[in-house]
Amino acid sequence: MNRELKRVSMVVLLMFVALLASTTIVQVFQADSLSADARNTRTLYDSYSIERGPILVAGEPIAQSMPADDEYKFQRTYSNGPLYAPVTGFIPLNGAPTGLEHALNSELSGTSDAQFFDKMNALITGQSPKGASVEATIDPVAQQAAWDALGDLTGSVVVTEPATGRVLAMVSKPSYDPNLLTVHDDQQVTDSYQALLNDESDPLIDRSINALNPPGSVFKLVVVTAALESGKFTPESTFPNPATYQLPGSSSIVINSGGGTCGGGDTVTIATALKQSCNIPLAELGLQLGDDAIRATAEKFGFNSDYSIPLDVSQSVYPTVLDDAQTALSAFGQTDVRATAMQMAMVSAAIANGGVLMAPNLVDKVTAPDLSPIQVFEPQTRERVMSAETAATLTQMMVNGVQDGAASNARIDGVDVAGKTGTAENAEDEPYTLWFTGFAPAADPKYAITVLVEDGGGMGQTGYGNLLAAPIAKQVLEAVLNK
Amino acid sequence: MPASSNRSTTTDAPARPPRVRRLHLPQKLRNLELFLLLIACGINAASVVLVQLGALGRIDTTLVLLGAGLSVMVLGMHVVLRFVAREADPFILPIATLLNGLGIAMIYRIDLANQETGLSSASVRQTIWSALAIGCAIAVLLIIRNHRVLFRYTYIAGFVGVALLLLPLVPGLGREVSGARVWIGIGSFATFQPGEIAKIALAVFFAGYLVRNRDSLSMVGKKFLWMRFPRLRDLGPILVVWALSMSVIIFQRDLGTALLYFGLFLVMLYLATGRLSWVLLGMSLFLGGALVASQTLDYVNGRFQNWLDALNPDVYTADGGSYQLVQGLFGLAKGGLVGTGLGQGRPEITPVPQSDYIIASLGEELGLAGIFAILALYLLLVARGFRIGFAGNDDFGKLLGVGLSFVIALQCFIVIGGVTRVIPLTGLTTPFLAAGGSSLVANWIIVALLLRLSDTVRNQPRLVV
Numbered sequence: 001m002n003r004e005l006k007r008v009s010m011v012v013l014l015m016f017v018a019l020l021a022s023t024t025i026v027q028v029f030q031a032d033s034l035s036a037d038a039r040n041t042r043t044l045y046d047s048y049s050i051e052r053g054p055i056l057v058a059g060e061p062i063a064q065s066m067p068a069d070d071e072y073k074f075q076r077t078y079s080n081g082p083l084y085a086p087v088t089g090f091i092p093l094n095g096a097p098t099g100l101e102h103a104l105n106s107e108l109s110g111t112s113d114a115q116f117f118d119k120m121n122a123l124i125t126g127q128s129p130k131g132a133s134v135e136a137t138i139d140p141v142a143q144q145a146a147w148d149a150l151g152d153l154t155g156s157v158v159v160t161e162p163a164t165g166r167v168l169a170m171v172s173k174p175s176y177d178p179n180l181l182t183v184h185d186d187q188q189v190t191d192s193y194q195a196l197l198n199d200e201s202d203p204l205i206d207r208s209i210n211a212l213n214p215p216g217s218v219f220k221l222v223v224v225t226a227a228l229e230s231g232k233f234t235p236e237s238t239f240p241n242p243a244t245y246q247l248p249g250s251s252s253i254v255i256n257s258g259g260g261t262c263g264g265g266d267t268v269t270i271a272t273a274l275k276q277s278c279n280i281p282l283a284e285l286g287l288q289l290g291d292d293a294i295r296a297t298a299e300k301f302g303f304n305s306d307y308s309i310p311l312d313v314s315q316s317v318y319p320t321v322l323d324d325a326q327t328a329l330s331a332f333g334q335t336d337v338r339a340t341a342m343q344m345a346m347v348s349a350a351i352a353n354g355g356v357l358m359a360p361n362l363v364d365k366v367t368a369p370d371l372s373p374i375q376v377f378e379p380q381t382r383e384r385v386m387s388a389e390t391a392a393t394l395t396q397m398m399v400n401g402v403q404d405g406a407a408s409n410a411r412i413d414g415v416d417v418a419g420k421t422g423t424a425e426n427a428e429d430e431p432y433t434l435w436f437t438g439f440a441p442a443a444d445p446k447y448a449i450t451v452l453v454e455d456g457g458g459m460g461q462t463g464y465g466n467l468l469a470a471p472i473a474k475q476v477l478e479a480v481l482n483k
Numbered sequence: 484m485p486a487s488s489n490r491s492t493t494t495d496a497p498a499r500p501p502r503v504r505r506l507h508l509p510q511k512l513r514n515l516e517l518f519l520l521l522i523a524c525g526i527n528a529a530s531v532v533l534v535q536l537g538a539l540g541r542i543d544t545t546l547v548l549l550g551a552g553l554s555v556m557v558l559g560m561h562v563v564l565r566f567v568a569r570e571a572d573p574f575i576l577p578i579a580t581l582l583n584g585l586g587i588a589m590i591y592r593i594d595l596a597n598q599e600t601g602l603s604s605a606s607v608r609q610t611i612w613s614a615l616a617i618g619c620a621i622a623v624l625l626i627i628r629n630h631r632v633l634f635r636y637t638y639i640a641g642f643v644g645v646a647l648l649l650l651p652l653v654p655g656l657g658r659e660v661s662g663a664r665v666w667i668g669i670g671s672f673a674t675f676q677p678g679e680i681a682k683i684a685l686a687v688f689f690a691g692y693l694v695r696n697r698d699s700l701s702m703v704g705k706k707f708l709w710m711r712f713p714r715l716r717d718l719g720p721i722l723v724v725w726a727l728s729m730s731v732i733i734f735q736r737d738l739g740t741a742l743l744y745f746g747l748f749l750v751m752l753y754l755a756t757g758r759l760s761w762v763l764l765g766m767s768l769f770l771g772g773a774l775v776a777s778q779t780l781d782y783v784n785g786r787f788q789n790w791l792d793a794l795n796p797d798v799y800t801a802d803g804g805s806y807q808l809v810q811g812l813f814g815l816a817k818g819g820l821v822g823t824g825l826g827q828g829r830p831e832i833t834p835v836p837q838s839d840y841i842i843a844s845l846g847e848e849l850g851l852a853g854i855f856a857i858l859a860l861y862l863l864l865v866a867r868g869f870r871i872g873f874a875g876n877d878d879f880g881k882l883l884g885v886g887l888s889f890v891i892a893l894q895c896f897i898v899i900g901g902v903t904r905v906i907p908l909t910g911l912t913t914p915f916l917a918a919g920g921s922s923l924v925a926n927w928i929i930v931a932l933l934l935r936l937s938d939t940v941r942n943q944p945r946l947v948v
Contacts, residue, residue, distance in 0.1 A: 001881060004754045005872050011750075012869075012889065015896040016862050020855065022903035026815045027851040034816035039799065039809065042817045042829050 044093075049073035053108045053131035053369070055088050055100055057138045063088045063101070065131075068184065076182040082175035083147050086156075086206040087136055087362065089311075090178035093189040099206075100134060100362070103310040107132045107366045107374065130369040137161075137364050142169035142447070145479030149472040155434075155453040156207035156341040157476060162349040162439060162448045164379035165358030167309060169476070172207040174199075207452060209313040212338040213433040216424025217257075217277045217406075217465065218450075219333030221347055221394065221437070224274055226289055226297035228390045235393055238267035239281040247283075247325035254283050254328070257406075257423065257464070274397050275405035277421060279332045286331025291322040294330065300385040301347050301357065309342070309362045316343035333424055345450035346382075348437045351398070352418070352445035355391035357382045399442045407436065409470035412478055416442035419473065421465030431456025436469035440477050447480055449473050512573045513565050519577035520561055524554040527584025530825055534592040537826020537848075552610050553584055556617040563621050567628065568938035572871075575937070578864045579930045582915035583613055583923070585857070588825065589837065589844050590918045596831035605837050605918045612920035619924050620931035630935055634879045637691025644684035645727065647677040648744075652734055664735045678731075678740050679912070679925035682747065682890050683932070689748055690882035692720070693755035701756035721761065724748045725768045732776050738783060739897050739909030745769050746893045751886045755878075790907035807834045811843035811902050822850025837918040839910055842899050858899075861914070865892040871936045884936045887929045 026034070035043050049072055054061035062084045068075040076091055078084065089099015097105055110131040139159070146157035146169040159169035180192040196204050205211055227233040241261045245254045262268045262278030273281035286294060298318040299305065306315050316339040322330060329335040342360060350357035359382040366375040386394075398418035401407045407419040419438025426433060434453040439445040457468040531550045535542050557580045564571055591606035601607065627633065633640070651657035651664050658666035658674055668674040693700070700717055728741040749765040752758075776783045782803070789805035792798050793812070798805045810833040817828060830836040830844035837844070846854045868888025875881040891914050898917075901908035912922035 001754055001757070001878065002873060004757050005869065005881075005885060008750055008754060008885065008889065009866075009869055012865055012892045013862075015892060015900075016858055018905050019858055019896065019899050019903065022900065022905045023815070023846065023851060023854045023858075026812055026903050027819055027846060027854070030812075031816040031819050034813055037794070037813070040813045040816075041832060042813055045829060046817075 045072060050109055051130045052076060052091075053110070053133040055108070056133055056135045057084070057087075057143070058140050060140070062136070063178075070184055072184050075184065078178045078182075081177040081179050083143060083171070084138070085175045085178050086170050086172040086208055087138055088178060090181045092181045092193065093184060093186060095193070099311060100136065103308065103312075104134050104363065104366065108134060132366045132368050132374050134366050135364045137166035137168065137362055138170065139168040139480070142476065142480045143171060145169070145476045146171040146472075147173075149475040149479075150451075150453075151472075153453050153457050153468070153472075154201060154207070154455045155451070155457075156211065157452075157472065158208045158341045158345040158450045159476060159480070160345050160349050160360055160448045162352035162445045163358065165349070165360045165382070166364070166379070167360055167362045168447065168480075170206075170208045170362070172205070172211075174201045174203045176203040206311075207341065207454065209309070209311060209340055209342045211452070211454065212314055212316065212340060213435075213452060213454065214424035214426065215333035215337060215339040215344060216422035216433065216435060217279075217332055218344050218347070218420050218422035218435045218437045219337055219339070220274055220277065220282050220331070221351065221398075221420055222298050222301060222303075223282060223286055223289070223294055223331045224270060224397070225301075225351075225386050225390060225394060226293050227270065227285055228393060229297065229386050230289065230293060232288075233270060233285070235271040235397060236269050237285075238269055239273070239284045241266055241268040242280060245280040245283055247328055248287070249323065250325040252325065254279050256280055271397055271400070274420070275401045277401070277406035282331045283328035287324060287328050289331075291327040291330065294318065294327070295320070297385070300383055301350060302343055302382070303339070307359070309360045311362060313342050313360075314340055316340050333422060341450050341452040344435065344437045344452075345448055348418075348420075348439050348450060349448040350385045351391050351394045352439040352448050353391075354388045355384055355386040357385050395442055398438060402438065407438070407466055407470050409466045410436060410438060410474045410477075412440070412474055412481070415440055415477070415481060417474070417477060418442040418445075419470065421470055423464040431460045432463060434463055434465045434467075434469045436465055436473045438473060440481065447477060449476055451476075510565060510569050512571070513561070513569060516564070516573035516576055517561060519573065520557060520580060523577045523581040523584065524557070526581060527553065527588065530585060530588035531591060533825040534588050534595065535826065537824055538592060538595040539826075550584070550587065550610070553580070553587065553613050553617075556614050560617055560621050560624075563624055564934065567624055568934055570938045570941035571934040572867050572937035574867050575864060575930055575933055578860050578867075579915055579927065582857070582860055582864075585845070586841060586913075586916035586918070587613065589830075589841055589848070589916070592826055592848070593831055593837045593844065595826070596829075608920070609918050609923070612923045613927075615920070616923040616927035620927040623928055623931035624935060627932075627935055630880055630883065630932070630939060631877065633687050633883070634691050634694070637688055637695070640684045641688030641692065644681045644688055647681035647684065648727065648731065650677045665737050665740060676912075676919065676921040678737075679919075679921040680928075682743065683887070683925060683928055685744060686747060686751070686883060686886040686890060689751045690879050690886055693751055693882060694879045696720075697755040700752070700761075701758050718764075721748070721752065721765055721768070725765070725772065728769065729772050729776075732772070732783070733780065736780075736782055737910065738773075738776075738786060738907070739901070739911035742769075742897055742909065743890065743893055743911065747886060747890050750889050750893075751882055754872075754882060754885060786907040786909065790904060793904065807840070808902070808904070808908055810834065811840050812904075814840075814843045814847040815903070818847040818850045818853075820851050822846070822848050822853055824848060838912060839898065839917065840902060841917045842913050843902050845916070857916075858895075861891065861895050865889070867937070868933050871933065871940050874940045875936070876940070880936050880939060884933060887932055891926070891929065 052065040054064040063078050065074040065076050089101045091097035091101040108131045142159045150157055150173050157171045160167050176196050181189055243261045256262055256278045262276055262281055263272050268281050295318050303316045303318045307313055319336045326335045330337050359380040361377050363377050365373055368374050395418050398420055399416050402410050402417045402419045407421045410417050410419045417440040422435030424433040434457055437450040439448040451469040451472045453469050457463040528550055587609050590609050594604040594606045650667050656667050657664050658668040660666050665676050665678050666674045728745040731737055731741040749762055752761045777787050785803050788798055789808055793805040793808050814833050825848050828847040830847050833840050865888045868884055871884030872881045894911055894914055898911045898913045900906045912919045914926045
């Protein structure tokens with residue numbers, strides 16, 4: 001009987017080997033794909049039940065996890081939610097997180113590679129794991145001022161620090177309350193999210209980094225930068241000054257925003273054209289420069305590229321294929337040129353920083369629960385866009401524009417503000433997009449600001465940049481300069 | 484007895500009665516058992532404490548006391564062994580204790596998650612059942628002093644086994660739980676799975692029957708290819724067992740139990756006759772039956788679907804679909820290599836996490852490392868049982884010991900293999916671990932029988948050549 005017994009023993013051994021193999025396959029090799037399965041509620045509960053790190057602004061939490069007495073163990077709460085929604089985003093009960101909650105999810109949840117040893121340590125010591133805290137660069141004064149100044153208009157205000165690229169304010173309106181999306185009730189979250197999604201004012205879109213608008217006249221800063229950097233033009237270079245201008249190879253005509261010529265005289269300088277924000281001289285300049293030169297400069301500023309702050313910023317566009325008529329239109333930010341508010345803030349910041357563009361950045365540092373730094377975001381130079389001389393020349397022209405030019409409503413007594421307004425046409429009957437971009441104080445720029453007002457500021461095609469956007473910039477700059 | 488006659492011929496000194504001499508010998512095996520038992524009880528207590536720390540964040544004395552109940556009972560059983568089976572295998576009792584205790588800790592952990600306390604909680608009931616089961620085991624040890632007594636009751640055991648199996652089909656007595664009609668109950672209370680006890684009775688019957696009839700089953704028959712196939716008239720027993728298994732599948736809707744009994748019978752048949760032809764014949768009979776059942780019976784067909792295509796959204800959401808299976812896989816995946824730690828996973832998400840799916844619950848909180856340890860314990864337990872088969876002298880004892888151990892091994896394979904998708908999932912309890920009184924009683928009786936058999940094996944006189 002023992003021969004048979006040996007064989008049966010082998011069979012039993014094989015059965016157990018099969019079990020060892022199957023458990024290994026499930027628990028090791030398939031573990032990742034099973035954890036990633038959308039039906040796996042354990043993964044969802046986990047993302048809630050670790051004590052997620054807070055998001056801080058000036059030391060105060062704008063997002064934090066409070067102990068909750070249910071299966072999720074923690075409730076994510078946002079203080080002053082609508083104000084900071086573009087910064088924090090939200091981590092919904094049943095979907096993917098957005099904003100910083102998304103961009104720094106692994107750090108906030110304590111699962112980043114840098115936190116591996118903390119995690120192991122917590123496992124061994126039996127402590128419940130904690131996520132790292134994220135300190136945002138936002139200046140609460142600037143953020144609040146921008147929120148107040150924008151009022152009920154649809155749009156965005158972005159304030160950055162030109163020398164470092166730190167984002168001091170990032171407001172988008174209309175906004176939403178992220179707290180609605182973190183309640184521990186599946187149905188309620190779904191309902192709230194659907195309501196926000198169906199809202200025609202698109203509150204979920206962050207207009208500071210994810211809304212693309214024609215930049216209009218604020219794009220003239222890019223074209224003039226290209227002109228001055230080419231060495232072929234100076235601010236005093238002159239162009240013919242007609243009241244109407246027929247686009248080459250097209251029956252369309254271009255007019256200046258005022259309707260007449262750009263100041264008096266048969267010719268007009270670049271300085272005057274920029275100060276008065278005239279379209280015809282810029283169209284002529286654009287044609288002489290050619291679209292390749294304009295595109296090269298635009299790309300130095302960040303157009304046609306993806307970058308993150310670490311939130312992903314939508315790609316601003318200077319089209320790759322343009323005929324002469326389109327090149328002329330693109331020179332004052334029309335045709336298919338598109339920009340985010342963040343992109344225009346980078347244009348101003350580069351001019352303000354002596355021609356050096358710093359990479360915009362929303363996070364100062366990430367700190368472990370034991371207060372040891374995990375990651376410190378040092379200012380990073382993105383690119384030198386123009387020479388210091390060009391930057392100084394442009395600054396002077398922008399100061400003139402605010403002093404007694406087309407951007408006069410941004411004037412502040414006792415402070416030199418450099419600025420440029422824009423009033424961009426959308427489709428034929430649609431409301432304009434209104435812009436202001438600039439910085440202050442002009443001699444030693446501390447703040448670069450960009451104001452974007454969508455939907456014509458409620459005035460259809462009658463509003464313009466200096467009327468609606470410039471005063472908002474003025475109000476924000478006053479608040480931050482006087483603080 | 485040639486061994487003793489060899490050495491005692493010329494001495495004049497009065498031979499000491501062997502019994503007196505033995506009293507002075509230190510009971511090495513029992514001392515080893517005691518040592519291992521204390522470790523097992525220590526681990527059990529530690530796991531309950533860890534569960535409390537993990538799930539409650541504090542230590543609660545109530546279940547520590549209840550946990551001590553298991554320790555007291557097994558130590559009592561150990562003392563009984565010192566008197567009635569002093570040469571019994573020292574590993575079997577500690578392994579069973581450890582598995583039983585781990586099971587209670589995990590069941591308690593799920594009670595905590597479901598906020599159940601007192602007599603309605605599964606952990607308290609499991610502890611009481613454990614005490615009862617160990618009581619039964621002690622009784623078996625005390626009553627059956629020689630396993631060959633069971634040989635006399637071969638046919639009665641067979642009758643009892645079949646009767647127990649069919650009991651749930653009796654109207655008014657049988658209960659249906661999640662589709663399977665394998666329970667009996669009086670009123671709404673005291674449900675019991677007689678099939679668990681039946682497996683012992685059937686093992687006794689198979690062993691006795693095969694020892695009596697193996698000559699006719701193995702010697703005669705026609706040779707075909709390289710194997711000797713049995714005569715038609717000798718096919719009776721295998722056909723009867725096959726029919727019994729099929730009726731379990733059809734009427735009790737319980738694939739696992741049928742597979743368990745048939746597998747047990749086949750292995751014992753093979754051991755007794757040494758004929759592979761029996762195994763092939765039996766396997767093709769069972770596979771044929773299962774194939775027909777999977778085509779005709781919805782629930783069997785569903786099981787196969789769930790097994791082959793578990794993650795398919797349609798199968799997942801279907802009524803009686805793979806939801807439970809997939810949730811168990813999610814739990815196991817969550818556990819990973821080292822697990823979440825006791826009390827810190829979410830095993831309660833999976834349906835029936837304390838009975839059919841206790842292995843997934845343990846895998847979630849103890850990880851692959853824990854599962855490997857548990858499988859090693861089972862393998863060791865089964866190996867100790869097989870030792871009886873290798874070392875034993877009487878064929879009935881050998882067959883019974885191996886049969887009882889194999890039934891534990893096969894049951895583990897059917898349940899754990901079902902949970903981890905080696906085979907289609909069928910409802911069976913994981914021996915010692917899963918919540919369920921009948922299963923505990925049956926498995927502890929098996930422990931008692933294995934202890935008794937191992938004691939006999941060591942005590943039996945040996946030929947010295």
